[in-house]
Amino acid sequence: MQYETKKRSIFKAISWRTWATATTAIIVFIFTGEFALAITIGFLEVFAKMALYFFHERLWQKITYGKKEVPSFVLWFTGLPASGKKALADAVYQELLKDKLKVERLDGLDVRPLFPETGFSPEEVNRHVKRSAHLCAMLEKNGVIVIASFVSPYSESREFARQVTTNFVEVYMQTTVEACQQRDRKGHYAKALSGEYQNFPGIDVEYETPLNPEITIEVDNVTIEESTRQIISYLKGNYLNNK
Amino acid sequence: MQYETKKRSIFKAISWRTWATATTAIIVFIFTGEFALAITIGFLEVFAKMALYFFHERLWQKITYGKKEVPSFVLWFTGLPASGKKALADAVYQELLKDKLKVERLDGLDVRPLFPETGFSPEEVNRHVKRSAHLCAMLEKNGVIVIASFVSPYSESREFARQVTTNFVEVYMQTTVEACQQRDRKGHYAKALSGEYQNFPGIDVEYETPLNPEITIEVDNVTIEESTRQIISYLKGNYLNNK
Numbered sequence: 001m002q003y004e005t006k007k008r009s010i011f012k013a014i015s016w017r018t019w020a021t022a023t024t025a026i027i028v029f030i031f032t033g034e035f036a037l038a039i040t041i042g043f044l045e046v047f048a049k050m051a052l053y054f055f056h057e058r059l060w061q062k063i064t065y066g067k068k069e070v071p072s073f074v075l076w077f078t079g080l081p082a083s084g085k086k087a088l089a090d091a092v093y094q095e096l097l098k099d100k101l102k103v104e105r106l107d108g109l110d111v112r113p114l115f116p117e118t119g120f121s122p123e124e125v126n127r128h129v130k131r132s133a134h135l136c137a138m139l140e141k142n143g144v145i146v147i148a149s150f151v152s153p154y155s156e157s158r159e160f161a162r163q164v165t166t167n168f169v170e171v172y173m174q175t176t177v178e179a180c181q182q183r184d185r186k187g188h189y190a191k192a193l194s195g196e197y198q199n200f201p202g203i204d205v206e207y208e209t210p211l212n213p214e215i216t217i218e219v220d221n222v223t224i225e226e227s228t229r230q231i232i233s234y235l236k237g238n239y240l241n242n243k
Numbered sequence: 244m245q246y247e248t249k250k251r252s253i254f255k256a257i258s259w260r261t262w263a264t265a266t267t268a269i270i271v272f273i274f275t276g277e278f279a280l281a282i283t284i285g286f287l288e289v290f291a292k293m294a295l296y297f298f299h300e301r302l303w304q305k306i307t308y309g310k311k312e313v314p315s316f317v318l319w320f321t322g323l324p325a326s327g328k329k330a331l332a333d334a335v336y337q338e339l340l341k342d343k344l345k346v347e348r349l350d351g352l353d354v355r356p357l358f359p360e361t362g363f364s365p366e367e368v369n370r371h372v373k374r375s376a377h378l379c380a381m382l383e384k385n386g387v388i389v390i391a392s393f394v395s396p397y398s399e400s401r402e403f404a405r406q407v408t409t410n411f412v413e414v415y416m417q418t419t420v421e422a423c424q425q426r427d428r429k430g431h432y433a434k435a436l437s438g439e440y441q442n443f444p445g446i447d448v449e450y451e452t453p454l455n456p457e458i459t460i461e462v463d464n465v466t467i468e469e470s471t472r473q474i475i476s477y478l479k480g481n482y483l484n485n486k
Contacts, residue, residue, distance in 0.1 A: 008309020016299055023291055024267055027284050032275070041270050048266055056259050064343070066251020100307070104385055135378065142347055144385040 009057035013050045021046050069143050070101060071239045074136045074165045075231070077149040078158060078210060079173025080202045082184035084219050088173070089149040091228045096145060099240070104139050106132065108150040120199045126157040133161035140165055153201035155208045167239060171231065172213035177202040179220050252300035256293045264289050312386050313344060314482045317379045317408045318474070320392040321401060321453060322416025323445045325427035327462050331416070332392040334471045339388060342483070347382050349375065351393040363442045369400040376404035383408055396444035398451045410482060414474065415456035420445040422463050 025042035029035060075092065077085040086107055096103045111132050129152045136146045152158050162168040180202065181189040192200030201207040215234055217227045268285035272278060318335065320328040329350055339346045354375050372395045379389045395401050405411040423445065424432040435443030444450040458477055460470045 003311055003313060005309040005311055011309065012299075012303055015303075016296070019295055019299065020263070020292055023295065024284075024288060027287055027291070028271065031280060031284060037274060041267075041274060044270055045267060048270070049263055052262055052266065053259070056255075056262065060255055060258075066248040066254065068246055068248055070246060102385055104381065135381070138347065138378070139382070139385060142345055142382060142385065142387040144387070 004057075004061060006058075009054050009061075012057060013053040016053055017046055017050050020049070070145075071167065072102075072140045072143050072145045073167035073169055073235075073239050074140050074146045074148060074161070075169045075171060075235070076136075076152070076158070076161060077147075077171045077173065078152045078213075079219070080153075080175065080177060080180045080207050081151055081188055081200070082180040082186075083173035083175045084183070084217075084224070085149040085151075085173055088171075088217065088224055088227050088231075089147050091224055092231050093147045095228060095232055096147070096235075101145055101240075102143060103145045103147060106136065106146060106148045108132070108152075111135070120197075122154060122199060122205060125151075125199070126154055129154070129157035130160050133157070133164050136161065137164040137166075140167070151201055151207075153205065153207040155210070158210065169215065169234070169238075170210055170213040171215045171217060172210040173219050174216050175219035247300075247304060249301070252297050252304075255300060256296040259296055260289055260293050263292070313388075314410065315345075315383045315386050315388045316410035316412055316478070316482050317383050317389045317391060317404070318412045318414060318478070319379075319395070319401070319404060320390075320414045320416065321395045321456075322462070323396075323418065323420060323423045323450050324394055324431050324443070325423040325429075326416035326418045327426070327460075327467070328392040328394075328416055331414075331460065331467055331470050331474075332390050334467055335474050336390045338471060338475055339390070339478075344388055344483075345386060346388045346390060349379065349389060349391045351375070351395075354378070363440075365397060365442060365448060368395075368442070369397055372397070372400035373403050376400070376407050379404065380407040380409075383410070394444055394450075396448065396450040398453070401453065412458065412477070412481075413453055413456040414458045414460060415453040416462050417459050418462035 021042045024045055025038040028041050029038035032038070075089075077089045079085050089105065089107070093103055093105045108128075112128070129150055132148065132150060136148055139146050152161070158170065162170070177189075184190075188197065188200070189203065191197045192203040197203075199205050215231060217230070219227075222230075264285045267288055268281040271284050272281035275281070318332075320332045322328050332348065332350070336346055336348045351371075355371070372393055375391065375393060379391055382389050395404070401413065405413070420432075427433075431440065431443070432446065434440045435446040440446075442448050458474060460473070462470075465473075
């Protein structure tokens with residue numbers, strides 16, 4: 001929760017008084033033509049009202065009317081391995097940080113160490129994704145915006161994430177297995193093809209295409225900057241408009 | 244993140260103007276003795292300054308100076324089963340909610356369904372507590388106050404929780420196995436003694452007494468209201484003092 005310090009109220013009082021006393025002195029001068037009177041009244045006003053302004057600010061500290069929380073949401077990137085989820089999610093995260101928003105960034109691989117015994121079978125992946133969805137929901141409920149990137153190849157656990165969260169924004173990285181293989185610098189696809197990795201989405205298990213994602217990124221036709229703008233524009237239109 | 248609506252700024256402008264124009268009119272009247280002049284100047288000032296005040300407020304919306312976050316912390320209750328952790332943690336939680344603070348309440352049993360395969364062996368309990376500590380740390384990092392109650396009988400995982408969090412407040416529920424047995428309405432101790440439960444702290448595994456808890460509650464000598472006050476007083480002295 002945010003609060004405002006007494007120093008802030010003092011600075012606001014001084015800043016307000018500078019503007020306001022000038023106005024008073026000018027009005028008095030226009031009406032009376034007396035320069036000395038205008039200055040004297042202005043001078044007295046400075047002290048009386050600066051103190052009053054300070055107490056006015058402190059009083060409004062206790063009034064919650066018109067103080068709003070920026071709505072939080074879960075921005076969930078799903079797509080084949082090496083479809084560019086992580087890089088795009090990181091770019092969007094950096095954009096939101098610029099707006100001084102409270103954002104948490106969760107990547108599938110970073111979350112795994114929290115649940116050390118998790119494997120890669122469809123059941124384990126579903127369980128991992130569901131647990132992570134609970135984590136997202138808890139952060140979202142507490143006013144934190146969550147940027148999550150998980151391969152999350154199975155509809156079941158993605159739908160679960162949609163249900164446990166309040167504002168779920170699914171970003172589908174639309175591309176092909178072939179394009180991902182070409183992009184894949186870490187050699188994951190080669191390992192999956194050689195049999196070193198099992199249950200690899202796009203190779204030996206199906207990546208279940210999202211049916212109604214909020215945002216579809218045509219990975220192979222757009223730059224990361226364009227995709228970032230596309231997502232930020234969606235968010236400003238739906239959640240960050242009131243700020 | 245919080246923001247203030249335009250309506251709030253308008254209401255503040257009206258509220259401020261009521262006080263401030265009265266002051267101006269009185270000062271003008273005292274100096275000129277002219278009632279009509281005082282009223283005219285006051286009247287003109289109302290419109291000029293109300294608009295100015297509004298823009299002054301909107302400008303200060305963009306200035307972050309003197310806006311502070313209430314520091315968050317993890318209040319961690321540890322103690323034997325049926326030592327009263329949950330009830331006391333709930334009472335403290337309700338107190339903090341009254342102050343409109345952002346608080347998450349985590350109880351050991353509520354968190355378990357998130358990690359369905361977790362058992363009760365010392366290794367599994369340590370793992371469960373450590374995962375929960377990560378969750379607490381993530382919430383704390385994002386400005387959420389966490390009230391956690393876990394039997395957490397082993398020093399190892401409690402120390403881990405202390406390390407991964409920033410402001411860790413350990414509350415030790417000091418009591419005896421005998422007193423807990425008497426308090427235990429759910430019959431857990433009886434089941435542990437009959438062998439139905441294994442690894443039950445205080446019965447067949449040791450509850451490792453915290454060595455340097457921030458707060459010790461003498462469960463058998465104080466009421467829940469007194470304990471709540473003791474904890475709130477500690478928190479006001481250490482984390483919630485600046486508000």
